[in-house]
Amino acid sequence: xxxxxxxxxxxxVVPEALEGLVLAHPGLLSLHPDPAYxxxxxxxxxxxxxxxxxxSGHEPLHTGFVGAGMLDAAVPGAVxxxxxxxxxxxxxxxxxxxxxxxxIVKNYTGDVLNFRIAAExxxxxxxxxxxxxxxxxxxxxxxxxxxxxxxxxAAVVVxxxxxxxxxxxxxGLPELARFGRxxxxxxxxxxxxxxxxxxxxxxxxxxxxxxxEVELGVGIHGERGVGRRPFASADxxxxxxxxxxxxxxxxxRGDRVLTVVNSLGATHxxxxxxxxxxxxxxxxxxxxxxARGLVGPYVTSLDMAGLSITLVRADDTRLALWDAPVRTPxxxx
Amino acid sequence: xxxxxxxxxxxxVVPEALEGLVLAHPGLLSLHPDPAYxxxxxxxxxxxxxxxxxxSGHEPLHTGFVGAGMLDAAVPGAVxxxxxxxxxxxxxxxxxxxxxxxxIVKNYTGDVLNFRIAAExxxxxxxxxxxxxxxxxxxxxxxxxxxxxxxxxAAVVVxxxxxxxxxxxxxGLPELARFGRxxxxxxxxxxxxxxxxxxxxxxxxxxxxxxxEVELGVGIHGERGVGRRPFASADxxxxxxxxxxxxxxxxxRGDRVLTVVNSLGATHxxxxxxxxxxxxxxxxxxxxxxARGLVGPYVTSLDMAGLSITLVRADDTRLALWDAPVRTPxxxx
Numbered sequence: 001x002x003x004x005x006x007x008x009x010x011x012x013v014v015p016e017a018l019e020g021l022v023l024a025h026p027g028l029l030s031l032h033p034d035p036a037y038x039x040x041x042x043x044x045x046x047x048x049x050x051x052x053x054x055x056s057g058h059e060p061l062h063t064g065f066v067g068a069g070m071l072d073a074a075v076p077g078a079v080x081x082x083x084x085x086x087x088x089x090x091x092x093x094x095x096x097x098x099x100x101x102x103x104i105v106k107n108y109t110g111d112v113l114n115f116r117i118a119a120e121x122x123x124x125x126x127x128x129x130x131x132x133x134x135x136x137x138x139x140x141x142x143x144x145x146x147x148x149x150x151x152x153x154a155a156v157v158v159x160x161x162x163x164x165x166x167x168x169x170x171x172g173l174p175e176l177a178r179f180g181r182x183x184x185x186x187x188x189x190x191x192x193x194x195x196x197x198x199x200x201x202x203x204x205x206x207x208x209x210x211x212x213e214v215e216l217g218v219g220i221h222g223e224r225g226v227g228r229r230p231f232a233s234a235d236x237x238x239x240x241x242x243x244x245x246x247x248x249x250x251x252x253r254g255d256r257v258l259t260v261v262n263s264l265g266a267t268h269x270x271x272x273x274x275x276x277x278x279x280x281x282x283x284x285x286x287x288x289x290x291a292r293g294l295v296g297p298y299v300t301s302l303d304m305a306g307l308s309i310t311l312v313r314a315d316d317t318r319l320a321l322w323d324a325p326v327r328t329p330x331x332x333x
Numbered sequence: 334x335x336x337x338x339x340x341x342x343x344x345x346v347v348p349e350a351l352e353g354l355v356l357a358h359p360g361l362l363s364l365h366p367d368p369a370y371x372x373x374x375x376x377x378x379x380x381x382x383x384x385x386x387x388x389s390g391h392e393p394l395h396t397g398f399v400g401a402g403m404l405d406a407a408v409p410g411a412v413x414x415x416x417x418x419x420x421x422x423x424x425x426x427x428x429x430x431x432x433x434x435x436x437i438v439k440n441y442t443g444d445v446l447n448f449r450i451a452a453e454x455x456x457x458x459x460x461x462x463x464x465x466x467x468x469x470x471x472x473x474x475x476x477x478x479x480x481x482x483x484x485x486x487a488a489v490v491v492x493x494x495x496x497x498x499x500x501x502x503x504x505g506l507p508e509l510a511r512f513g514r515x516x517x518x519x520x521x522x523x524x525x526x527x528x529x530x531x532x533x534x535x536x537x538x539x540x541x542x543x544x545x546e547v548e549l550g551v552g553i554h555g556e557r558g559v560g561r562r563p564f565a566s567a568d569x570x571x572x573x574x575x576x577x578x579x580x581x582x583x584x585x586r587g588d589r590v591l592t593v594v595n596s597l598g599a600t601h602x603x604x605x606x607x608x609x610x611x612x613x614x615x616x617x618x619x620x621x622x623x624a625r626g627l628v629g630p631y632v633t634s635l636d637m638a639g640l641s642i643t644l645v646r647a648d649d650t651r652l653a654l655w656d657a658p659v660r661t662p663x664x665x666x
Contacts, residue, residue: 005600006567007604008567014603016607023610024609059606195336268633268635269392269633270635271338273352274350275339276357277356293357295354302601305338
């Protein structure tokens with residue numbers, strides 16, 4: 001069976017999609033086409049600016065989280081490819097309002113490199129820049145200090161929301177960076193897939209999977225998982241992910257968490273709701289309270305049939321920041 | 334390739350998903366489990382109540398549109414099956430606040446029958462009920478008055494939003510019914526698919542399609558389309574749908590429309606954004622203004638890879654109602 005998509009020129013998918021996105025949200029977003037980045041339609045003043053970005057194909061991430069209470073700019077690369085340092089530097093310079101810029105970066109080699117160069121370029125223009133590196137993907141954890149470390153996945157939405165709210169309250173750049181880094185230490189995610197997604201213009205999924213298998217620990221760039229396990233019920237698959245996440249965070253009875261039950265692309269709302277039910281029941285059974293949660297497509301991997309679960313330790317401060325108003329294409333309350 | 338889904342007992346998908354949905358939105362939604370319906374967590378007073386519903390598998394429709402500014406209750410049937418008359422009657426009775434109930438019904442035989450019986454049952458209890466029947470699907474239009482008429486699809490979201498806003502302003506039941514019926518006459522939709530979806534628990538899509546074909550005029554219940562056409566670019570496929578919709582509504586230079594670029598399930602945000610760009614360019618080229626628009630998964634057909642486009646004639650009154658505040662799981666501003 002083919003995995004065809006709605007596409008014109010595969011090489012033009014990202015610029016065309018950016019144009020279509022901003023047309024859908026004229027009151028919220030503004031597009032700078034070259035170098036490409038998206039900012040708020042009404043720039044904020046008097047606060048630290050937040051910039052994020054990364055490869056495209058994960059929509060609504062990151063462009064869908066630009067707006068009051070979250071990001072000031074998002075910088076999209078090609079599908080599954082880092083934006084250039086010049087794109088990031090241009091966005092960083094554009095949104096600085098005199099109080100500096102917090103860059104929220106998912107931990108991938110290209111992103112880390114290009115955001116670092118961009119920070120140096122902006123620094124040369126006298127703009128203070130700090131970074132929060134998001135590395136929540138438990139599946140990519142390796143013993144010791146070897147390799148690039150854990151990948152950044154759906155916890156980035158929680159980091160953008162909470163840091164965004166704190167910036168809106170007037171926090172300074174060092175406080176924001178400290179807050180964000182503490183938050184990342186308390187966040188872990190893990191995903192699994194029932195079928196890979198396909199790149200725009202390609203008619204076959206990135207990889208095939210036997211009918212009785214689940215790909216465990218998939219990344220958001222079409223990477224295969226770290227293993228396979230037998231297909232099972234939504235409750236059993238949810239329990240498999242949760243057991244690992246709870247152990248990694250050392251959660252105990254009485255702890256509270258923010259959760260993200262995230263579609264990786266083609267997973268339907270009915271399925272996500274079933275998994276959210278299981279998350280509440282299984283964590284509740286361990287005495288861990290789901291204090292707040294998102295359920296939906298937030299950090300996708302093209303049209304992958306799969307999902308990820310993110311747990312973030314919550315406290316009163318974090319929950320108040322979570323509840324603060326937000327108005328972006330993908331998150332509004 | 335399998336189309337497996339996250340599911341426990343296929344017979345329990347809907348009640349389990351309802352539980353998971355309400356857990357995700359505790360401040361917005363309240364679940365009445367038996368007979369099953371969803372209401373606002375904080376019931377409205379002093380206004381006409383709005384009730385909709387229909388088969389499940391179209392999420393976020395209808396449960397995702399319960400809340401201030403839209404529905405007072407949504408009544409979900411089994412996957413692709415009408416809710417029972419008793420479910421609808423119970424919801425209708427529960428949300429009546431003394432000013433009557435407007436039922437918004439998609440035009441399918443089972444829904445029409447069961448909402449009509451429910452209206453009579455509620456009438457027996459002294460509750461005034463009016464209905465707006467939504468029949469926007471151009472693909473199901475037949476010459477003459479034969480058959481069940483056009484099916485109801487994604488225009489129902491616009492009807493629920495605008496009638497919801499008008500009810501919130503204090504409009505009476507007859508005015509709401511008149512407004513809704515006029516609106517439906519000015520709304521048409523049409524969809525197409527690149528691959529069928531699969532029922533929860535089934536491992537194969539409802540039907541197969543050749544790699545070079547597109548199924549044109551698909552319904553939202555896995556019905557095959559009214560024809561096939563060659564696969565083509567996003568721009569060409571969008572133009573094919575738009576040509577038919579513009580002709581059906583008799584749109585002319587200077588007209589304004591509300592649009593819904595709707596994922597039928599597995600279609601990615603990048604693809605929808607491309608199609609939204611084409612909608613703006615193609616309508617703009619005809620002198621028709623896209624005054625407001627939604628782009629996203631609003632009325633899905635399980636995990637179908639496909640989309641629909643809805644056009645609704647707009648005027649100042651309708652646009653003001655569109656812009657009125659709304660707070661539901663799937664639509665908030």
